[in-house]
Amino acid sequence: MSGTFDFQLSPYVYPFVKNNNVLLLNTKDMNAMIFNEEEHVATFMRELLKPSSFGVVRLDTTTEQYKNCKTFIDKVCEMGNGSFQKVRQRSKISPVLNPYLLKIRTPAPGAERGENITLVLNHDCPHNCSQCDEYARQFTSCSKRNSNAVMDPDFVKSLFRNLSNPESCTLDVCGGDLSLHPHLDRMIELFSSFSGLCRYHIHCRQYRSSASKLPENAGKVIIVDFPVMDTLCFEHPEKYTYNFVISQKEDLTLCRDYVESYNIPNFYISIMDASRSNGFMKKSIFLLQDELECSLGTFPFKDKVRIINSHYFYKTFILPNGDVYESSVGGPIANLYEETPSNVMDFVRSLHIQSWEKARNANENFNVCTDCLFYDMCPGLW
Numbered sequence: 001m002s003g004t005f006d007f008q009l010s011p012y013v014y015p016f017v018k019n020n021n022v023l024l025l026n027t028k029d030m031n032a033m034i035f036n037e038e039e040h041v042a043t044f045m046r047e048l049l050k051p052s053s054f055g056v057v058r059l060d061t062t063t064e065q066y067k068n069c070k071t072f073i074d075k076v077c078e079m080g081n082g083s084f085q086k087v088r089q090r091s092k093i094s095p096v097l098n099p100y101l102l103k104i105r106t107p108a109p110g111a112e113r114g115e116n117i118t119l120v121l122n123h124d125c126p127h128n129c130s131q132c133d134e135y136a137r138q139f140t141s142c143s144k145r146n147s148n149a150v151m152d153p154d155f156v157k158s159l160f161r162n163l164s165n166p167e168s169c170t171l172d173v174c175g176g177d178l179s180l181h182p183h184l185d186r187m188i189e190l191f192s193s194f195s196g197l198c199r200y201h202i203h204c205r206q207y208r209s210s211a212s213k214l215p216e217n218a219g220k221v222i223i224v225d226f227p228v229m230d231t232l233c234f235e236h237p238e239k240y241t242y243n244f245v246i247s248q249k250e251d252l253t254l255c256r257d258y259v260e261s262y263n264i265p266n267f268y269i270s271i272m273d274a275s276r277s278n279g280f281m282k283k284s285i286f287l288l289q290d291e292l293e294c295s296l297g298t299f300p301f302k303d304k305v306r307i308i309n310s311h312y313f314y315k316t317f318i319l320p321n322g323d324v325y326e327s328s329v330g331g332p333i334a335n336l337y338e339e340t341p342s343n344v345m346d347f348v349r350s351l352h353i354q355s356w357e358k359a360r361n362a363n364e365n366f367n368v369c370t371d372c373l374f375y376d377m378c379p380g381l382w
């Protein structure tokens with residue numbers, strides 16, 4: 001066997017690499033392949049799991065890398081855990097969606113596990129993205145509403161005073177279009193003095209109006225959906241983290257092409273349930289498998305999507321009128337103008353703990369969850 005080949009793991013295989021050890025867990029039959037103290041294999045797997053590899057490593061059989069990893073590759077293919085397919089030397093690699101492309105495995109730089117609050121500063125936006133409502137439900141995103149309400153700087157000050165542990169808190173700041181907020185400079189001053197992590201999320205259509213108004217050193221996430229309406233957002237890729245929204249296989253190929261052509265160093269993918277056929281996603285992401293034998297298997301598809309997008313657990317959403325939500329779906333549970341902020345935040349925290357425990361440690365799932373190898377990575381807390 002000689003020539004050029006593409007190696008990839010099967011979508012139901014979950015890979016872990018630690019030091020020089022590799023574990024491949026087949027989530028269909030729960031069989032594991034373990035490779036201990038195999039430096040070349042660990043290096044090869046690290047290359048495969050780099051987000052910029054998009055789940056595929058191309059190998060020439062004459063290379064040292066292939067010779068060093070041949071036994072590993074043969075065993076993986078023999079067990080049905082991956083494929084090694086002959087390709088034309090200069091053909092384009094077909095990207096594969098793997099967990100290391102998703103936020104669940106690639107949290108924003110500097111992110112700490114802990115409380116996460118999304119502050120919506122305003123609702124006004126001149127654009128008309130067709131999936132606007134769905135975006136904010138499925139991942140952290142701007143969202144447009146028919147309301148002139150804007151968040152007041154004094155309201156934010158009071159909220160900060162009532163956070164019990166701001167250092168371990170992450171703030172996600174969203175609009176509407178942030179550039180239309182009448183006191184944006186004042187708001188930015190407040191967020192810049194916040195002791196936890198703060199990052200701004202803008203859509204690529206808002207790049208021209210908003211990007212230059214946001215602080216140079218702050219974390220900034222640009223949401224990019226397909227087709228890309230304005231590529232100016234890629235002019236300084238080193239300054240941003242890109243959140244590519246994928247709802248079909250073709251989007252993944254386009255995403256890979258943008259990452260390659262613009263040398264985008266930091267990005268993650270949000271999957272989007274656009275109510276088309278979900279076959280591509282179910283086939284690509286093992287956590288979406290229908291027959292998953294852990295408590296996650298009992299969740300509705302839409303909730304699994306939010307879990308994979310790290311948009312489910314420990315999330316609090318606060319709107320400009322003070323309404324507080326403990327989830328991106330459903331109605332408000334309190335209003336910060338009408339109730340004592342510390343009581344509201346305690347109440348939200350207790351709801352989060354209940355939903356976390358319900359999901360993971362429900363009586364009938366107790367043994368499954370505590371024994372599950374995914375316990376520390378599923379669902380995402382970022």
Ligand code: SF4
Binds near residue numbers: 129142143176203
């Ligand atoms: S740019 Fe954001 S807020 Fe505006 S319409 Fe699009 S998704 Fe909605």
